[in-house]
């Protein structure tokens with residue numbers, strides 16, 4: 464839908480980063496009847512029939528945390544929120560749509576199975592996305608994008624939203640926050656990302672972005688939010704856009720659409736290569752997981768490849784994170800000698816890093 468700021472996904476890859484398992488909370492939660500169904504039966508349920516609620520879900524506390532962060536920074540506005548199919552903050556409505564799959568572990572694992580990752584699936588990435596979406600909501604609430612200084616700093620918000628964008632990994636004109644150099648995709652995303660970096664408690668942005676042109680953007684956000692301190696928002700619409708309660712698709716139909724839209728040939732290709740580099744057949748009892756192997760060898764590989772190609776370590780890490788996420792989803796294991804496995808992975812990473820250096824990818828789907 465036009466005018467809706469959706470969170471990006473890589474088209475060649477849904478980039479999952481190394482994510483910790485969420486801790487199980489001891490609190491008893493309302494257990495939906497469908498929680499016991501097998502995946503295949505679960506997929507036949509309609510989204511509107513899942514009976515999901517944010518209250519008492521794993522998202523409730525992070526939302527409260529977001530509100531206290533806003534309060535601590537003197538932002539006199541709280542975005543409203545609702546459950547939808549994806550993350551977004553609509554134009555003209557200063558609120559946050561929260562994807563349904565975050566509200567139950569069974570839905571999270573379906574999301575991982577089909578999309579290869581869960582956006583906001585761990586505490587850290589969830590807070591990052593919430594701060595980002597809060598940035599859009601604040602932008603909308605105070606009509607910031609209409610201001611002259613905003614347009615001069617971030618560019619025209621009216622710029623067409625691209626289907627894909629091609630980031631420049633080394634650019635210091637943008638903050639680095641969500642994966643995929645997302646700030647580079649559009650002026651409104653640039654603002655949301657800058658806002659998120661500024662909002663984070665204990666943020667050391669002044670030091671971290673010292674000497675970067677991006678710091679001017681952060682200073683603008685700090686100045687503007689100071690000026691708006693305690694002010695009531697101009698836009699106060701509170702309605703819900705594309706809420707889950709009117710989504711009549713089944714989960715199966717939902718994922719068919721999502722997979723068609725976001726997964727590309729490149730993603731399939733990388734999966735196939737990974738399946739050759741590693742294996743999904745277990746031969747020994749203590750065969751190492753490919754994801755563990757990649758994490759352990761990550762720092763060395765990252766440094767070596769960045770030096771060899773004169774690429775940024777951030778870029779290589781992005782690619783590594785993707786391989787780790789995919790290896791986990793595909794349940795891959797290390798085969799053969801570890802030394803050889805390192806070499807096979809290095810070759811794959813070099814090809815991927817070269818591709819993105821040359822600007823032939825990754826294309827990032829919006």
Ligand SMILES: [Zn+2]
Pocket residue numbers: 468469470595596599652655
């Ligand atoms: Zn956004």
